[in-house]
Amino acid sequence: MGIFAQFFSSESNENKKIRTQFKNEKYFKKEIERCNQWIDDDKEDFENYIKKHGKLMDTHYLSACKIRLQKIENMYSLGESPAKLKDIYKEVLNYFLKGYSENYKNNSLALEIISFYKLLKFQQNELNEIINFINKWESNSKIEDIYKPASLIYFILEMKIIKRSSYKPYETLYEIVEQPAREAEISIEKYLDNWYGMHKEEPWYNTHLKDWGYSGYWAWEVAAVVEVKGLNDSKFKDNPYYPYDMVHWKEEN
Numbered sequence: 001m002g003i004f005a006q007f008f009s010s011e012s013n014e015n016k017k018i019r020t021q022f023k024n025e026k027y028f029k030k031e032i033e034r035c036n037q038w039i040d041d042d043k044e045d046f047e048n049y050i051k052k053h054g055k056l057m058d059t060h061y062l063s064a065c066k067i068r069l070q071k072i073e074n075m076y077s078l079g080e081s082p083a084k085l086k087d088i089y090k091e092v093l094n095y096f097l098k099g100y101s102e103n104y105k106n107n108s109l110a111l112e113i114i115s116f117y118k119l120l121k122f123q124q125n126e127l128n129e130i131i132n133f134i135n136k137w138e139s140n141s142k143i144e145d146i147y148k149p150a151s152l153i154y155f156i157l158e159m160k161i162i163k164r165s166s167y168k169p170y171e172t173l174y175e176i177v178e179q180p181a182r183e184a185e186i187s188i189e190k191y192l193d194n195w196y197g198m199h200k201e202e203p204w205y206n207t208h209l210k211d212w213g214y215s216g217y218w219a220w221e222v223a224a225v226v227e228v229k230g231l232n233d234s235k236f237k238d239n240p241y242y243p244y245d246m247v248h249w250k251e252e253n
Helices: 002-017 025-053 058-078 082-098 107-119 124-139 151-156 168-177 181-195 220-229 244-248
Strands: none
Touching: 025 058, 058 082, 058 107, 082 107, 082 124, 107 124, 107 151, 107 220, 151 168, 151 220, 168 181, 168 220, 181 220, 220 244
8 A cells, every 4th residue: 555655646746747737747758859859850951951052041040949949848847947958048049149130020039038048047148149139130220110129128138128019918018017016016917817818829829739839838028027027926926827936946056
């Protein structure tokens, strides 16, 4: 009887490790393997493309960036410590910075990467490179103002803010950023309750209904705002979209 109790106790502890409301350990391990296979295949494909064309296109770099981001999300959903995400994030940032072009206008991708920069506690060197990227994007006269960096990006990077209209969920969150701390805490709690529904246009919406492609639904940008603004997140720590552990982890020795 004691053996069975020990077995079920272990299984229960393992289940608590999973951070999402959908899918299980087996699923996320399989998704991480899928990401790894994609990453391995990219290496050969990129080498062949360079041999034929001399260099990679911006889309190659951004594709490599996105699959590594997906791996990070799956690792977090599986229950890995944020400290274990730092090495793969370095690869994400490297590809992202190489993927800049005069046509770049992806606020969602940039915001996620910048949120991870803040949440994973990276330092000045990485920040300088990100700021250079943002400045190039901002100064590009060929891009309409609405497609330039969202105000929320400037807030998270703690730069001088340029106010502009952008994707509605980001505009709404920026309005919360401008509120006093206690008011912002109440607003974020309500915002998170509606967070998933506000993102129906995103390609990841409803991916939990599929056999693959779901990596968790995480409001990384909200967590980054909480980190920068120094908010008390105790009232919404259990919201299924809020990556609480990403805000409160400490560096491992």
